[in-house]
Amino acid sequence: MKKLTSREDLERLREKLKREAEQVKRWVAVCSGPGCHVHGSGEVAEAFAKEVSEQGLEKEVKVIATGCHGFCEVGPVAVIFPERYCYTRIKAEDVSEIVSETLKDGKVVERLLYTDEASGQKILRDEDIPYYKFQQRLLLGQHLHIDPRNIGDYIAAGGYSALAKALFDLGPEKVLEEVKAANLRGRGGGGFPAGIKWETTRNAPGDPKYVIVNADEGDPGAYMDRGILEGNPHSVLEGLIIGAIAIGSPQGFVYVRQEYPIAVKNMQRAIDQARELGLLGENILGSDFSFDVKIHMGAGAFVSGESSALMTAIEGRVGEPRPKYIRTAVKGVWNKPSNLNNVETWANVPLIINNGADWYTNIGTDKSKGTKIFSLVGKVRNTGLVEVPMGVSLRRIIFDIGGGIRGNKKFKAVQTGGPSGGVIPESLLEIPVDYDELDKVGSMMGSGGMIVMDEDTCMVDVARYYINFLSDESCGKCVPCREGLRQALRILENICAGRGKEGDIELLEELGSFMKDASLCALGQTAANPVLSTIKYFRGEYEAHILEKKCPAKVCKELISFFIDPEKCKACGMCVKVCPVDAISGGKGLVHIIDQEKCVKCGSCFTVCPDKFNAVIKLSGEPVPEVAPGTKIKKKAKGEKKCKK
Amino acid sequence: MLKELQEASQMSQTDVLLKGLEVLGDYVAAESGESSLGEKLRELERVALQHAEEIRKIRKKEDVIRELVKELKDVDKIIDRHNCDPSALIQILLEIQAEKRWLSKPTLMWVAERLGVPLSRVMHIATFYKAFSLEPHGRHLVQVCLGTACHVRGAQQLLNKVTMALGIKPGETDSDMKFTFKTVNCLGCCALGPVVMIDEKYYSDPSVDEIKKISEDLE
Numbered sequence: 001m002k003k004l005t006s007r008e009d010l011e012r013l014r015e016k017l018k019r020e021a022e023q024v025k026r027w028v029a030v031c032s033g034p035g036c037h038v039h040g041s042g043e044v045a046e047a048f049a050k051e052v053s054e055q056g057l058e059k060e061v062k063v064i065a066t067g068c069h070g071f072c073e074v075g076p077v078a079v080i081f082p083e084r085y086c087y088t089r090i091k092a093e094d095v096s097e098i099v100s101e102t103l104k105d106g107k108v109v110e111r112l113l114y115t116d117e118a119s120g121q122k123i124l125r126d127e128d129i130p131y132y133k134f135q136q137r138l139l140l141g142q143h144l145h146i147d148p149r150n151i152g153d154y155i156a157a158g159g160y161s162a163l164a165k166a167l168f169d170l171g172p173e174k175v176l177e178e179v180k181a182a183n184l185r186g187r188g189g190g191g192f193p194a195g196i197k198w199e200t201t202r203n204a205p206g207d208p209k210y211v212i213v214n215a216d217e218g219d220p221g222a223y224m225d226r227g228i229l230e231g232n233p234h235s236v237l238e239g240l241i242i243g244a245i246a247i248g249s250p251q252g253f254v255y256v257r258q259e260y261p262i263a264v265k266n267m268q269r270a271i272d273q274a275r276e277l278g279l280l281g282e283n284i285l286g287s288d289f290s291f292d293v294k295i296h297m298g299a300g301a302f303v304s305g306e307s308s309a310l311m312t313a314i315e316g317r318v319g320e321p322r323p324k325y326i327r328t329a330v331k332g333v334w335n336k337p338s339n340l341n342n343v344e345t346w347a348n349v350p351l352i353i354n355n356g357a358d359w360y361t362n363i364g365t366d367k368s369k370g371t372k373i374f375s376l377v378g379k380v381r382n383t384g385l386v387e388v389p390m391g392v393s394l395r396r397i398i399f400d401i402g403g404g405i406r407g408n409k410k411f412k413a414v415q416t417g418g419p420s421g422g423v424i425p426e427s428l429l430e431i432p433v434d435y436d437e438l439d440k441v442g443s444m445m446g447s448g449g450m451i452v453m454d455e456d457t458c459m460v461d462v463a464r465y466y467i468n469f470l471s472d473e474s475c476g477k478c479v480p481c482r483e484g485l486r487q488a489l490r491i492l493e494n495i496c497a498g499r500g501k502e503g504d505i506e507l508l509e510e511l512g513s514f515m516k517d518a519s520l521c522a523l524g525q526t527a528a529n530p531v532l533s534t535i536k537y538f539r540g541e542y543e544a545h546i547l548e549k550k551c552p553a554k555v556c557k558e559l560i561s562f563f564i565d566p567e568k569c570k571a572c573g574m575c576v577k578v579c580p581v582d583a584i585s586g587g588k589g590l591v592h593i594i595d596q597e598k599c600v601k602c603g604s605c606f607t608v609c610p611d612k613f614n615a616v617i618k619l620s621g622e623p624v625p626e627v628a629p630g631t632k633i634k635k636k637a638k639g640e641k642k643c644k645k
Numbered sequence: 646m647l648k649e650l651q652e653a654s655q656m657s658q659t660d661v662l663l664k665g666l667e668v669l670g671d672y673v674a675a676e677s678g679e680s681s682l683g684e685k686l687r688e689l690e691r692v693a694l695q696h697a698e699e700i701r702k703i704r705k706k707e708d709v710i711r712e713l714v715k716e717l718k719d720v721d722k723i724i725d726r727h728n729c730d731p732s733a734l735i736q737i738l739l740e741i742q743a744e745k746r747w748l749s750k751p752t753l754m755w756v757a758e759r760l761g762v763p764l765s766r767v768m769h770i771a772t773f774y775k776a777f778s779l780e781p782h783g784r785h786l787v788q789v790c791l792g793t794a795c796h797v798r799g800a801q802q803l804l805n806k807v808t809m810a811l812g813i814k815p816g817e818t819d820s821d822m823k824f825t826f827k828t829v830n831c832l833g834c835c836a837l838g839p840v841v842m843i844d845e846k847y848y849s850d851p852s853v854d855e856i857k858k859i860s861e862d863l864e
């Protein structure tokens with residue numbers, strides 16, 4: 001494509017691309033996000049391309065492999081436009097029928113539609129599926145129209161118009177005013193107002209100034225940023241260029257973790273394409289503004305996502321935090337003023353510039369504006385990425401959108417904010433999700449991980465999990481974090497192993513408050529949150545572990561035993577077969593018995609015992625009953641079979 | 646004469662010598678029956694073999710050096726792509742890791758030398774980040790996800806099952822260099838959890854037998 005040297009060039013290109021798009025009668029957006037990819041969307045997209053060409057439909061039908069649509073649970077997903085018919089759990093074998101029926105003739109393939117669990121009805125359009133109905137997909141919704149490898153799709157969908165507006169209509173001061181007025185708050189964890197940070201960097205002495213995208217996404221169990229970078233890299237890039245205009249920066253960086261190879265690739269391609277079109281580089285769109293971007297890959301360290309650590313890493317040194325007597329906004333990369341924002345924060349910028357701060361502040365709550373993407377995972381029925389306006393309740397997200405808990409279990413808690421956040425119990429499910437409300441209850445918004453837990457989740461184990469993670473990821477530079485985490489981990493491990501002592505809970509609380517006050521960076525300062533919040537809401541569970549040597553959720557390995565109920569065992573032999581250590585004995589017609597000495601508590605027998613028997617049970621805090629070897633199984637009472645039919 | 650023979654037969658000097666001794670030995674044993682000469686020859690043969698062994702060792706050393714030079718040349722290409730820029734240190738190590746699947750000691754020393762940064766800083770980075778491996782990896786990579794979503798769905802049990810099926814612990818490589826077994830903090834496919842990734846493929850909560858089968862089917 002030819003270099004664009006004016007705003008008019010860009011608009012002409014957009015018109016041309018739109019006209020081309022109108023030639024197409026129908027198009028299918030095949031989700032190729034992380035969830036669908038794992039479910040085999042690659043083969044599905046290939047099958048679509050092949051089938052369309054075999055049926056000779058290339059002129060009237062277009063296939064695009066898009067970024068994440070959100071509903072990972074039922075992937076691979078495809079949406080067919082303009083009708084918005086949504087097919088779920090597609091296999092490559094289904095594609096030929098979809099092409100000949102729907103893409104060619106607009107007829108629906110019933111069996112591939114989503115079935116609503118409550119009503120049992122098939123749902124035609126994606127927007128009517130409960131999972132999507134309660135969302136407001138300002139960012140994720142764009143994914144359905146864009147092949148992330150094609151800048152043309154982004155431009156046709158209105159892309160880079162905000163950049164042109166910022167360059168030619170607004171200018172740096174007004175861009176800054178708009179972002180400040182929109183009260184855009186950082187999506188990476190802290191929720192600091194982006195406009196204020198931009199202004200600090202803009203006014204700080206020293207040149208050049210840098211703008212940086214934080215795509216380190218180290219929170220385990222969260223993939224919002226990956227979803228955006230893979231699905232719509234240009235939205236982040238456009239936001240970054242606009243930020244550079246406001247701040248007066250000639251050079252940007254995208255810090256992205258190497259564990260996300262597709263995100264790295266798509267972002268690099270986006271940068272190259274934008275540069276080729278004159279949207280990056282010297283004299284952007286013919287203006288006197290010049291700006292370029294470089295990708296820097298992170299090598300796998302949670303703490304390197306912290307702002308001062310990240311900037312040290314960009315300099316090519318180990319990504320460890322430093323004391324922030326002077327903020328990175330003033331002295332960052334190579335001691336120059338540097339503004340760092342999260343992927344999602346940047347992606348919101350073009351929306352604000354295009355639609356204005358007034359429009360933006362209409363969405364959300366008093367102090368938290370716009371939408372937020374969450375990765376809804378864990379024991380929830382519908383796993384996926386969810387984008388909702390700030391202020392909706394946790395209940396709406398988990399139950400109306402997420403469909404509640406899997407497998408008829410009971411909800412126990414939801415964890416937000418990743419390793420820096422905390423758990424929230426059922427009694428607080430009505431609170432509106434915004435920065436301040438989550439802080440109030442001892443958790444935090446964080447970057448958007450939302451891990452749903454059911455009655456089978458042990459809260460002490462959850463605390464141990466996070467502390468183990470953090471202790472592994474602590475850089476070790478400051479003593480409170482390094483040693484505090486090590487001691488906390490030891491105490492938690494003891495409690496989980498049945499070696500907890502009275503006073504351990506109080507000791508954990510004391511350690512926690514000390515780490516909060518004395519640690520160098522936010523990793524240590526917030527590290528106690530998972531412990532303190534689980535103690536706050538589930539103290540009883542800690543006490544059961546310590547005093548009764550019992551794990552109420554039956555998770556902690558050292559505190560549970562597996563037992564086969566002689567009343568229920570039907571001697572099917574499934575458990576005998578899977579036991580990796582041959583700890584289960586019992587022949588035909590005989591009750592199977594687990595040798596507690598040999599058992600390694602892997603849980604394989606528990607998993608394979610057929611649901612209709614449910615003979616393998618977990619015990620905790622009580623002795624394992626003796627069953628004599630050679631005990632015969634209970635036969636069905638006479639007539640039982642007949643009645644059951 | 647040796648040289649001529651060597652050229653004519655395309656054999657190495659040692660091999661020619663050994664061949665000659667072999668022929669002589671056969672001749673002596675068959676014809677003369679004189680034992681002292683035979684013994685002398687056998688003695689000579691032993692010494693020659695020893696020499697050959699030494700030479701072979703040297704040759705191995707030569708090979709090693711040749712391999713090393715090749716490795717460092719590849720590393721050079723990567724360093725040159727980044728214009729020898731010390732601020733690109735992490736990026737350079739990542740690219741070497743991706744190409745070689747590990748960072749050898751000579752590589753690390755070479756990178757430090759060429760970029761003009763202290764070896765301690767290179768080592769600091771190479772040991773700080775999870776992406777780097779200071780030991781060679783097996784042919785296949787097995788990664789169990791320990792993300793929070795997988796954790797609450799039983800990642801620990803899956804970890805035990807994989808340990809049992811492969812016979813190695815997380816962080817280890819088996820003696821045949823077939824598998825390297827690692828844990829990762831999140832693979833970003835929470836809908837499938839708990840999940841193990843074997844090379845490029847994801848498996849949702851497989852049983853011990855299934856993992857064994859998958860691993861046996863791999864080369």
Ligand SMILES: Cc1cc2nc3c(=O)[nH]c(=O)nc-3n(C[C@H](O)[C@H](O)[C@H](O)COP(=O)(O)O)c2cc1C
Nearest residue numbers: 186187188214216217218305306307341342345522
């Ligand atoms: C230990 C630690 C890890 C962090 N990891 C990330 C991360 O992976 N992604 C991110 O955007 N912010 C992360 N942050 C927050 C950043 O320090 C910083 O606040 C953020 O990137 C600023 O962008 P925002 O204002 O747009 O949220 C982390 C902070 C800490 C203390």
